[in-house]
Amino acid sequence: QVQLVQSGAEVKKPGASVKVSCKASGYTFTNYGINWVRQAPGQGLEWMGWINPYNGNRNYAQNLQGRVTMTTDTSTRIAYMELRSLRSDDTAVYYCAKQWLSGYYFDYWGQGTLVTVSS
Amino acid sequence: QSALTQPASVSGSPGQSITISCTGTSSDVGVYNYVSWFQQHPGKAPKLMIYDVSNRPSGVSNRFSGSKSGNTASLTISGLQAEDEADYYCSSYTSSSIWVFGGGTKLTVL
Numbered sequence: 001q002v003q004l005v006q007s008g009a010e011v012k013k014p015g016a017s018v019k020v021s022c023k024a025s026g027y028t029f030t031n032y033g034i035n036w037v038r039q040a041p042g043q044g045l046e047w048m049g050w051i052n053p054y055n056g057n058r059n060y061a062q063n064l065q066g067r068v069t070m071t072t073d074t075s076t077r078i079a080y081m082e083l084r085s086l087r088s089d090d091t092a093v094y095y096c097a098k099q100w101l102s103g104y105y106f107d108y109w110g111q112g113t114l115v116t117v118s119s
Numbered sequence: 120q121s122a123l124t125q126p127a128s129v130s131g132s133p134g135q136s137i138t139i140s141c142t143g144t145s146s147d148v149g150v151y152n153y154v155s156w157f158q159q160h161p162g163k164a165p166k167l168m169i170y171d172v173s174n175r176p177s178g179v180s181n182r183f184s185g186s187k188s189g190n191t192a193s194l195t196i197s198g199l200q201a202e203d204e205a206d207y208y209c210s211s212y213t214s215s216s217i218w219v220f221g222g223g224t225k226l227t228v229l
Contacts, residue, residue: 035218037165044122044223045157045165045208059216095164104153104212105170112164 002026004096004110011116012086019082020113022096029072030054033099034079035106036070038092048094051079052101086117123148123209123221130227136197139224141209142190147219149190153212156185156194159223160205168207169194196226204228 007021022034036048049060053072060068069082079096094113097106124142131137141148141156148154152172157165167176169185172192182197192211196203209221 037220045210045220047210047218047220050218061217097165103170104151104218105155105167106157106165106210107167107170107176109164109166 002098002108004098004108006094006096006110006113009114009116011118013119014087014117016086016117017082017084018086018115019080020094020096020115022079022081022110024077024079024098027098029077030074031101033101034070034072035097035099036068036081037095037097037106037109039095039112040089040092043092046092048081050099053079054101083115086115088117091115091117121219123211123219125207125209125221125224127222128225128227130229131196131199132229133199133201135199136195137199137226138196139194139207139209139226141192141194141211141221143192143211143219144190146215147211147213148187148192150214151212152187154185154187154192155210156183156192157208157210158203158205159208165208199228201228 003025005023030053035050051058051070072079096110098108154172156169158168159165172187173185184195207224
């Protein structure tokens with residue numbers, strides 16, 4: 001069965017970086033994009049960006065340009081999302097979600113990773 | 120790109136039907152049939168309920184249906200059940216090649 005298993009919770013200080021992983025199984029990794037979506041406490045969902053594991057193409061939300069990098073390792077079937085220069089308003093649950101490359105919807109989601117930014 | 124507009128809350132009694140609206144623009148909902156709806160229970164990851172405006176993934180109850188008219192998409196849940204109580208989010212692909220979400224709607228089953 002399809003699974004996206006994310007890395008554990010992180011606590012970071014302002015200005016630091018965090019790298020969240022998302023290990024995929026149960027499907028052909030290079031046939032599906034990986035999107036990253038975050039949710040601040042008590043708030044709605046925010047799309048962060050997308051990466052195509054087949055060719056490395058990616059697209060980031062404008063408000064995160066310059067601070068976020070998404071990568072994939074096809075040998076281990078793991079997607080990564082790195083966010084730099086962390087601020088307190090980056091505190092959120094971060095989700096990965098897979099998307100068929102010929103489709104426009106997120107059909108399976110990881111369990112989420114809580115990132116807390118606090119001094 | 121602004122978020123899609125959803126009502127903050129809706130409510131209904133068991134067995135009734137409710138509809139949640141999702142209003143976008145001619146750059147997202149109005150131009151693409153790529154609207155999705157997600158259900159999220161507290162502390163859980165979102166779950167896909169509807170994709171491409173009106174399609175249900177395998178395993179999703181046929182009590183859930185979606186539609187679209189102009190810049191507004193809608194999710195209808197018929198025969199409300201207690202387990203339907205959750206937050207619901209719409210999303211759409213946009214002409215900027217990004218995705219945008221609605222602010223979310225809290226459904227209360229009375």
